[in-house]
Amino acid sequence: MxxxxxxxxxxxLLAIARPKTPLGKQRYGRAVLxxxxxRLNREVTAGAVYATLDRLxxxxxxSSEVREGDEQRxxxxxxxxxxxxxxxxxxxxxxxxxxxxxxxxxxxxxxxx
Amino acid sequence: MxxxxxxxxxxxLLAIARPKTPLGKQRYGRAVLxxxxxRLNREVTAGAVYATLDRLxxxxxxSSEVREGDEQRxxxxxxxxxxxxxxxxxxxxxxxxxxxxxxxxxxxxxxxx
DNA sequence: TGTACACGTCTACATTGTAGAATGTCAAGA
DNA sequence: TCTTGACATTCTACAATGTAGACGTGTACA
Numbered sequence: 001m002x003x004x005x006x007x008x009x010x011x012x013l014l015a016i017a018r019p020k021t022p023l024g025k026q027r028y029g030r031a032v033l034x035x036x037x038x039r040l041n042r043e044v045t046a047g048a049v050y051a052t053l054d055r056l057x058x059x060x061x062x063s064s065e066v067r068e069g070d071e072q073r074x075x076x077x078x079x080x081x082x083x084x085x086x087x088x089x090x091x092x093x094x095x096x097x098x099x100x101x102x103x104x105x106x107x108x109x110x111x112x113x
Numbered sequence: 114m115x116x117x118x119x120x121x122x123x124x125x126l127l128a129i130a131r132p133k134t135p136l137g138k139q140r141y142g143r144a145v146l147x148x149x150x151x152r153l154n155r156e157v158t159a160g161a162v163y164a165t166l167d168r169l170x171x172x173x174x175x176s177s178e179v180r181e182g183d184e185q186r187x188x189x190x191x192x193x194x195x196x197x198x199x200x201x202x203x204x205x206x207x208x209x210x211x212x213x214x215x216x217x218x219x220x221x222x223x224x225x226x
Numbered sequence: 227t228g229t230a231c232a233c234g235t236c237t238a239c240a241t242t243g244t245a246g247a248a249t250g251t252c253a254a255g256a
Numbered sequence: 257t258c259t260t261g262a263c264a265t266t267c268t269a270c271a272a273t274g275t276a277g278a279c280g281t282g283t284a285c286a
Contacts, residue, residue, distance in 0.1 A: 004153075006119055006242085006273055007207070011214045018218050030233055039214045040117075048275045050234070055273075066234095076282065078233070088224045094120070095220060098211065101124045101152045105131050107208060111201045119242060119273085143264060161244045163265065168242075190251090191264065229286085235279080242273065249266080256259080 003059075003086075005094040011036045012052045013091055016062060017083045028078040029053065053081060061087035116172075116203040117210055124149045125165045126204055129175060130196045141191040142166065166194060174200035 005013065015035035016027050033049045056062045063084055068077045118126065128148035129140050146162045169175045176197055181190045 004120055007117055007211060007214075008274060010211065014214055014218060017222060028233080033233095039216075040210060041213065045276055046234075047236080047277065050236090051275075052273080054235095076233070083224070085224060088222045092221045095215065097153060098120060098123065100154065101120075101127055102208065103152075105127060108205045109130060109201045111196075111198060121243060141264080158245050159265075160246065160267085163267090164244075165242080167266095227286100229284100231283080231285105233281090235281105237276105237278085239276090240274080243271080245269090245271100247266105247268085249264100251263085253262090254260090256257100 003061075003090040003093060004097055005090055008048070009052060009056065010091065010094060011040055012049060013056060013061065013083065013087055015039070016081050017088065017091060027082065028080050032081065056087065057081075059086075060084055061090055116174075116199075116206060118203055118207040121161070122165060122169065123204065123207060124153055125162060126169060126174065126196065126200055128152070129194050130201065130204060140195065141193045145194065169200065170194075172199075173197060174203055 012032060015032045029050060030046070032053065033044065033046055036049060037044050053062070053064070057064055061084055062081050064079050064081045066077050066079045125145060128145045142159070142163055145166070146157065146159055149162060150157050166175070166177070170177055174197055175194050177192050177194045179190050179192050
């Protein structure tokens with residue numbers, strides 16, 4: 001079943017999936033939030049990202065693991081996320097669908113002032 | 114206000130906006146439906162398309178006009194849609210945002226069997 | 227201690243995505 | 257003329273997604 005993702009879901013999923021995160025391997029909530037804000041170029045609340053993260057996990061597209069005691073920070077627990085095979089598949093299918101929708105359309109479209 | 118569109122909205126809007134519709138100038142509901150199904154490569158109900166069309170019109174991204182008596186068909190009225198400047202802008206902004214989200218990501222992503 | 231942060235959780239609601247039934251018209255054939 | 261089917265649109269309804277904002281807790285440092 002073609003699992004087509006929404007625009008925001010793609011942003012969140014890709015923040016985790018992209019090969020070389022500017023943030024290194026820091027794939028925990030807040031880092032994902034920053035990456036999403038950067039790519040989307042606008043303010044996004046933490047709640048928006050976490051809610052999406054929870055839903056993606058529930059669908060099996062990503063998984064998470066809470067790790068305690070980080071070297072640098074005190075014993076602050078953080079939840080790290082990783083992408084699952086289904087997540088990669090969904091991302092690929094979504095991009096293919098969006099590309100098909102845009103194929104043959106000259107971009108940017110003219111007409112708007 | 115960055116008006117970012119969802120995946121389905123893009124498909125519907127582009128069915129109307131694309132320069133050379135395979136269907137000619139037939140930009141009425143059913144024709145849009147067929148074009149969307151073709152691009153998305155899956156079944157989509159008429160209700161899904163019309164509901165989206167209504168919402169896009171309410172937001173001012175498209176406009177519609179009911180025309181009676183078509184030459185070929187009897188006096189069958191059809192609702193024709195056209196894209197508005199705001200619709201073109203939304204489409205352009207959305208594509209720019211999605212491209213930014215995917216930028217630097219090798220595609221297709223590897224990892225899924 | 228108190229004042230910033232950094233991180234994550236939870237609640238709640240608006241917007242989108244999508245199905246399916248209902249209604250009405252024309253065209254073709256029984 | 258009655259029936260059937262394709263074509264078109266509308267309406268109702270609900271599930272999924274998008275998004276804000278408040279809250280709790282631990283850390284760092286003045």
